[in-house]
Amino acid sequence: MNLNNQPTIDELAEMFAAQKDTLDDHILWIGKSGEVQIDCLAPHTEEAEFDRNNRELAARLKMYRRGQGYVGKKAAADRNFIEQVFHTLNTEWQNLKGQSHVKVIDRYC
DSSP states (O other): OBTTSOOOHHHHHHHHHTSOTTTOEEEEEEETTSBEEEEEEOTTOOHHHHHHHOTTEEEEEOOBOTTSSSSSHHHHHOHHHHHHHHHHHHHHHHHHTTOOSOEEEOSOO
C-alpha cells in the first residue's frame, strides 16, 4: 500500500489480516517513498535496532507485541482500529514529506 496512490482502508485491513499475532512482534512503518509495510521482527529485536537497520524508514508506529491482538484477522476486522491507523498514517505522511529524520508515531490521530 502506498500513501501516494490513494490507498483504501480495505488495503490496510488486508495487510493486518495477513499477519499472525501469536507468532511474532510486528512493526508498521512508512518508507520514504510512501510505501506502508508491516514487518515481522525476530525475537528480542529492539525498535531502535529496526530504525538503524532500515535505510528506507521515514516513520513507524510503536511495535505491536506478539499476542496483544494488534495484528491478524481479528485486528483487521476491528473497523474502528483500522480506521484510526489509516487516518494516522495519512495524516503523518502529509507532515513527513521533506523531513530527513525518522518519526516515531506513538499515538493515533
